[in-house]
Amino acid sequence: MRKKVAELAGVSEATVSRVLSGGGAVKEETARRVLEAAQQLNYVPSALAQRFALRKSGNLGVILPMLPKVNLFSTYYFSEVLSGIGMTAKQRGYDLLLLFREPHEPRDYANLFRTQKIDGCIIVGAQDTPSEREALAELKQGHYPFCLVNQRFEGEAYNSVDADQRTGSIDAVRHLVSQGCTRICFLNGPSEYSNSEDRLLGYRQALEEAGLSFLPERVLLGNYSRKSGYLQAKAVAALVREGRIDAVIAANDRMAIGLLQGLKELGIRVGEEIALIGCDDSDIVRMTDPPLTSIRVPFFEIGCEAASKLLDIVTNTEDAEAFAVKLPVKLIERASSSAEDAKKA
Numbered sequence: 001m002r003k004k005v006a007e008l009a010g011v012s013e014a015t016v017s018r019v020l021s022g023g024g025a026v027k028e029e030t031a032r033r034v035l036e037a038a039q040q041l042n043y044v045p046s047a048l049a050q051r052f053a054l055r056k057s058g059n060l061g062v063i064l065p066m067l068p069k070v071n072l073f074s075t076y077y078f079s080e081v082l083s084g085i086g087m088t089a090k091q092r093g094y095d096l097l098l099l100f101r102e103p104h105e106p107r108d109y110a111n112l113f114r115t116q117k118i119d120g121c122i123i124v125g126a127q128d129t130p131s132e133r134e135a136l137a138e139l140k141q142g143h144y145p146f147c148l149v150n151q152r153f154e155g156e157a158y159n160s161v162d163a164d165q166r167t168g169s170i171d172a173v174r175h176l177v178s179q180g181c182t183r184i185c186f187l188n189g190p191s192e193y194s195n196s197e198d199r200l201l202g203y204r205q206a207l208e209e210a211g212l213s214f215l216p217e218r219v220l221l222g223n224y225s226r227k228s229g230y231l232q233a234k235a236v237a238a239l240v241r242e243g244r245i246d247a248v249i250a251a252n253d254r255m256a257i258g259l260l261q262g263l264k265e266l267g268i269r270v271g272e273e274i275a276l277i278g279c280d281d282s283d284i285v286r287m288t289d290p291p292l293t294s295i296r297v298p299f300f301e302i303g304c305e306a307a308s309k310l311l312d313i314v315t316n317t318e319d320a321e322a323f324a325v326k327l328p329v330k331l332i333e334r335a336s337s338s339a340e341d342a343k344k345a
Helices: 002-009 013-021 028-040 047-053 077-092 109-114 130-141 166-180 194-209 226-231 234-241 254-264 300-315 338-342
Strands: 057-067 093-100 120-124 146-149 160-163 184-188 217-220 249-251 275-280 291-297 324-329 330-332
Touching: 002 013, 013 028, 057 077, 057 300, 077 093, 077 120, 077 130, 109 120, 109 130, 120 300, 130 146, 146 300, 160 166, 160 300, 166 184, 166 194, 166 249, 166 291, 166 330, 184 194, 184 254, 217 330, 226 234, 226 254, 226 291, 234 254, 234 330, 249 254, 254 275, 300 324
Parallel strands: 057 093, 057 120, 120 146, 146 160, 160 324, 184 217, 184 249, 249 275, 275 291
Antiparallel strands: 291 330
């Protein structure tokens, strides 16, 4: 059979042996011809041999932040995105290689490609910092296939898959206005994340459309953790008691839940004295008291789309090209945004 493969591919039997064993120096084009000939003759080499022959690792890298005191796999955002990536990679015959980066360690993503550890990489939780920009620029210059999830960099056209965060904030403000709220506060995340900017822009746009003033003092800052929402409860409670706000939009559910807990301890009734909306629509929001209105973000689908689009490029699928995908979000209304007192005002 190897003789027939050699004849069809136009190479020697020794070359066929080197290709199918995964050893020896063979040009990539020659290796590809041998593998195609073997396939035509139903002589199928092992997947490992194919990877060696074509200088492929068979791994899709996923780069994740190492967050102190946070179990990433119990966090709704990361677990959903990773599930989507993992399922799609498996369907496409790829394994996942999870790579964790410390907050202050040097970024050297390109080296993962140079050492043939990965064939493509998806970067989750990237921040707009000089070191991150430098590492991404190196990937682009090296023509290494990569994709960003839920992050964009102003002035750069990197492959990305995100949700329409701006529209989510617009829908949240419109819903609160329909409930009679006119003094809406926004609890945002750090500016290093493009989602923070997108959500804030949507909030401002919707206020303007409703004829409401944007006041900087109504924008509070957290870091997307439950604790940061909890710590803002005193400031929010004071604003409520002074009659300066009647609603809060939090940029993710973890901050919203922390804020809800803190307000409850301070005697502020969410859903009556103040309306509250989160973002993500994570599983736990159905179990809060009151249940939390939230912007549903399709994180699982984002992971699927990122892996699918990137692997099209990695495997040289016909017509595969650069991409910037935004998936729709949806506001899921629950009791926390009813704002009973605002309706009576």
